[in-house]
Amino acid sequence: MKKVGFTRSENTRRDAKLTMTEVAKHVGVSAMTVSRAFRQDASVSEETRKRIMDAVDELGYVLDQSAGSLSSRRTGFIAALVPSINNSNFSDTARGITDALENTGLQLLLGYTDYSIEKEEQLIESMLRRRPEGVILTGGSHTPRARRMLEKAGIPVVETWELPENPINYVVGFSNSEAMSLLVRELAGKGYRKFGYIGGTTARDTRGSQRRSGFAKTVEELDLGPPRMISFGVPPISMQQGGQAIVSMLERWPDTEVVLCVSDLSAFGALMECHRRGMRVPEDIAIAGFGDYEISSTCHPRITTINADCYGIGRQAAARLLDALQNGGEAGDEITLTSYKVVLREST
Amino acid sequence: MKKVGFTRSENTRRDAKLTMTEVAKHVGVSAMTVSRAFRQDASVSEETRKRIMDAVDELGYVLDQSAGSLSSRRTGFIAALVPSINNSNFSDTARGITDALENTGLQLLLGYTDYSIEKEEQLIESMLRRRPEGVILTGGSHTPRARRMLEKAGIPVVETWELPENPINYVVGFSNSEAMSLLVRELAGKGYRKFGYIGGTTARDTRGSQRRSGFAKTVEELDLGPPRMISFGVPPISMQQGGQAIVSMLERWPDTEVVLCVSDLSAFGALMECHRRGMRVPEDIAIAGFGDYEISSTCHPRITTINADCYGIGRQAAARLLDALQNGGEAGDEITLTSYKVVLREST
DNA sequence: TTTCGCAGTGTTATCGATAACAAAACCAAG
DNA sequence: CTTGGTTTTGTTATCGATAACACTGCGAAA
Numbered sequence: 001m002k003k004v005g006f007t008r009s010e011n012t013r014r015d016a017k018l019t020m021t022e023v024a025k026h027v028g029v030s031a032m033t034v035s036r037a038f039r040q041d042a043s044v045s046e047e048t049r050k051r052i053m054d055a056v057d058e059l060g061y062v063l064d065q066s067a068g069s070l071s072s073r074r075t076g077f078i079a080a081l082v083p084s085i086n087n088s089n090f091s092d093t094a095r096g097i098t099d100a101l102e103n104t105g106l107q108l109l110l111g112y113t114d115y116s117i118e119k120e121e122q123l124i125e126s127m128l129r130r131r132p133e134g135v136i137l138t139g140g141s142h143t144p145r146a147r148r149m150l151e152k153a154g155i156p157v158v159e160t161w162e163l164p165e166n167p168i169n170y171v172v173g174f175s176n177s178e179a180m181s182l183l184v185r186e187l188a189g190k191g192y193r194k195f196g197y198i199g200g201t202t203a204r205d206t207r208g209s210q211r212r213s214g215f216a217k218t219v220e221e222l223d224l225g226p227p228r229m230i231s232f233g234v235p236p237i238s239m240q241q242g243g244q245a246i247v248s249m250l251e252r253w254p255d256t257e258v259v260l261c262v263s264d265l266s267a268f269g270a271l272m273e274c275h276r277r278g279m280r281v282p283e284d285i286a287i288a289g290f291g292d293y294e295i296s297s298t299c300h301p302r303i304t305t306i307n308a309d310c311y312g313i314g315r316q317a318a319a320r321l322l323d324a325l326q327n328g329g330e331a332g333d334e335i336t337l338t339s340y341k342v343v344l345r346e347s348t
Numbered sequence: 349m350k351k352v353g354f355t356r357s358e359n360t361r362r363d364a365k366l367t368m369t370e371v372a373k374h375v376g377v378s379a380m381t382v383s384r385a386f387r388q389d390a391s392v393s394e395e396t397r398k399r400i401m402d403a404v405d406e407l408g409y410v411l412d413q414s415a416g417s418l419s420s421r422r423t424g425f426i427a428a429l430v431p432s433i434n435n436s437n438f439s440d441t442a443r444g445i446t447d448a449l450e451n452t453g454l455q456l457l458l459g460y461t462d463y464s465i466e467k468e469e470q471l472i473e474s475m476l477r478r479r480p481e482g483v484i485l486t487g488g489s490h491t492p493r494a495r496r497m498l499e500k501a502g503i504p505v506v507e508t509w510e511l512p513e514n515p516i517n518y519v520v521g522f523s524n525s526e527a528m529s530l531l532v533r534e535l536a537g538k539g540y541r542k543f544g545y546i547g548g549t550t551a552r553d554t555r556g557s558q559r560r561s562g563f564a565k566t567v568e569e570l571d572l573g574p575p576r577m578i579s580f581g582v583p584p585i586s587m588q589q590g591g592q593a594i595v596s597m598l599e600r601w602p603d604t605e606v607v608l609c610v611s612d613l614s615a616f617g618a619l620m621e622c623h624r625r626g627m628r629v630p631e632d633i634a635i636a637g638f639g640d641y642e643i644s645s646t647c648h649p650r651i652t653t654i655n656a657d658c659y660g661i662g663r664q665a666a667a668r669l670l671d672a673l674q675n676g677g678e679a680g681d682e683i684t685l686t687s688y689k690v691v692l693r694e695s696t
Numbered sequence: 697t698t699t700c701g702c703a704g705t706g707t708t709a710t711c712g713a714t715a716a717c718a719a720a721a722c723c724a725a726g
Numbered sequence: 727c728t729t730g731g732t733t734t735t736g737t738t739a740t741c742g743a744t745a746a747c748a749c750t751g752c753g754a755a756a
Binding site: 060062063064065066067069070075085086088091092094095098107108109110112125126128129130131148149152153238239240243265268269272273275276294295297298299300 | 413455587624
C-alpha cells in the first residue's frame, strides 16, 4: 500500500490556513456564530448571517466538513456498492441514489465490486472507516466478515436488486427468478415451445443465477422439454459473448425457437450475430433480454425484455435509508418490492 | 436543504463507542502504538503489531479516518466530476481513475454534473468541503466562481477530455476538433464527398461543439461544399434522437453520402433507423460515430468511429495527480496528450 | 416595575485520531 | 561495563469544527 499526499509541513507552508475562527475575527463574532450561520436551522439574526456570508465570500472561506463531522459525529456520507458502473442498469441505480440524496446534504461514496464478494468485503471495510451513516449494497451474498462488520456498524443497511433469504436490514428489490419466469410464461403464451437460455458461467453473478434457475424451473413446469442452456464467459457477459453464445446454441440445438438472455447486452450481441449470419429475427429465431437497456428499444428489431426499474431501485433504496436516518437510525427490516414488467417487442 | 441523520444522543445510546484507546487498553499499549500498527511505514515490532491486530479483530474495531484526517491533515479523498455516469465513455474514465487509485489508500469522491457548469460549481463547492487532495474535472469550461475556488484550494487540478485554452493546472486530453477532422479526412480519402453531421443543439456539451467545429472546418478546407449539419436535442443526445436526426438529414439533403455523429450512441440510433426504413448502410448511406462504444464493434454493420481511450484518460489523469501529490502537492501545468485513432469499420 | 421567556450570541470541552518530541529498551562495538 | 546509535514505545498538544450550556438583552405579560 503506497501512500501519497501532503506532509503537514508542506501543506501549512502553502497557505495561511483559513479557518472559521479567522472568518469570525474578521466579522467580529465568535466562531460558533459562524458555524451557526452555515446551518439553516440555527438561530442567527439575518443581519449577522449576511455579514458573515459576505466575509466568507470575500475571504473565500470553504467550510471544513472533516472537522465538523468529528465533533458532530455525523459525516453525511452514504456508502453504495454496485457490481459495475459501466453497466447501465447499475449506473441507473447509482443515479437514482444520487438524485434521491440531492439537497439532503448527504454525499455518496460509490464503489464497485466487480461482481466479487471479496472485493465487496474490502470496500465495505474501507467505506466504514469513513463512518457512513448508511450503506446500500447490491445483492444479498456477502462474506461472513463483511456481514459482521455491517451488523456491528450500527447503521442502516439496504440490500437491493434481489430478495436475500436472510436480509441484514432493509431490502429494496425483486425476485429475479420470478421475473424471468414471467417472461417464459408470457412467451410460451405466444406459442413458443423450444426455449434456450444464455448466461454467464460462474456463480459470481447471483442475479444471473437466479434468472437462470427461474428459467429452468418454469420451462420444466410448463413441460417444455429439457431446458437448453448455454453458459458462456465470466459474468457480466458482453455483447460479443452473447453473439458467440448464440452460435453455440444453434449448433447444439438448431431447432431452438426462442432464446432468453441474462441481459439485454448479450441479447443484443446475439441479435446482431443472427443478422450477420442472415437469420431473421424473430422469424427464424426469437430473442429476448433482461433489463430494458436503451439499446433494446432502439435497435432493429426492438428487443423483448424485462424492465426492472433500475432507477427506481436506487431512489427507493435511498429513500428507505433517509427514512431510517430520520427515525434515529434504527435499523428496521422492511422489504420493499420493486416492480418489473415484461416489455414485448419485435424480437419475439 | 433537509438534513437527516443521528443526533449525538441517539448515536451514543446505540453502542459503547469503540476507539483506538479502547483497543490500546485491551492490548496494554498506548493509543499511538495502535495508530502506528495501522500504517505500514510506522515502526512497531512485529509482535506488538500482531497482538494489536488480534485485538482489533476480536473487538471488531474499525479505524475512524474522519478523526485521522483532521489531525494528519490528509483526507485521502480525490474528487472527480464527470458529466454523466450513465454514459459509458465517462464511466470508463471513472473506472480508469478508480483503478489507478487502487491500493494508494485514496478514496474517490465521484459526482456528475449533468453537463451543466452551474451544477459543476455546486459540486465543486461541496466536494472542497471534504478537503480532497486533488480534483479531476471533465472539460475546461467552468464558472468564474468555480475556477476561483479551485485555484484557492491549493490542490492539484486535472482537466480532462479536452485541451482548455487556459488550463487551471494539469490537462489530460486531446483535441476533439482535430479528432473529428481526422475522421473527415479519412473518409474523404475513401471517396465520400457529401458530408453530414448530427449533434446536439446547445453549447452545454463543449466536446460536442468542438467536434462539430472540427467537422465544419475540415469540410470547408477540403472544399466539399457547405457542411450539412443537423442539431437535434439537448446533449447528450440519445440513440433515439440520433434516429430522428438522420430522418431530418435525409429529408433536407437526400443525397448525403456519409453522416458523422457526435457520438456512437446517436450513430447507432441513426443506423437502426436506416435499417427500419430499408436503407442499406453503407451502400445507400454511410454512418460514423465517435467514442468507440462497445455497441459499435458489435452491431451490424459495425460502426466506424474514433477511439479516444476513455479508460486511459482516467488512468493518466489519476496518475498525474498521484505524481503531483508525491511531489508535495505542487500544482504544475503539464499537458498530457492522450491518443485517439480512427477505427474504420463496415458502416463506411 | 418586575418577571418571565425567548432570540441571539459567547465560552468551554470535546470528538478520535496523529505529529512532534521524549524516553525507554535494546544491541553492538570498544 | 560503557557508550552511542537504533528501534520501539509513550506523552502531550493539536487538527477545526460543533454540542452543550451559559449568558445577555429585549419585549410582553403581570
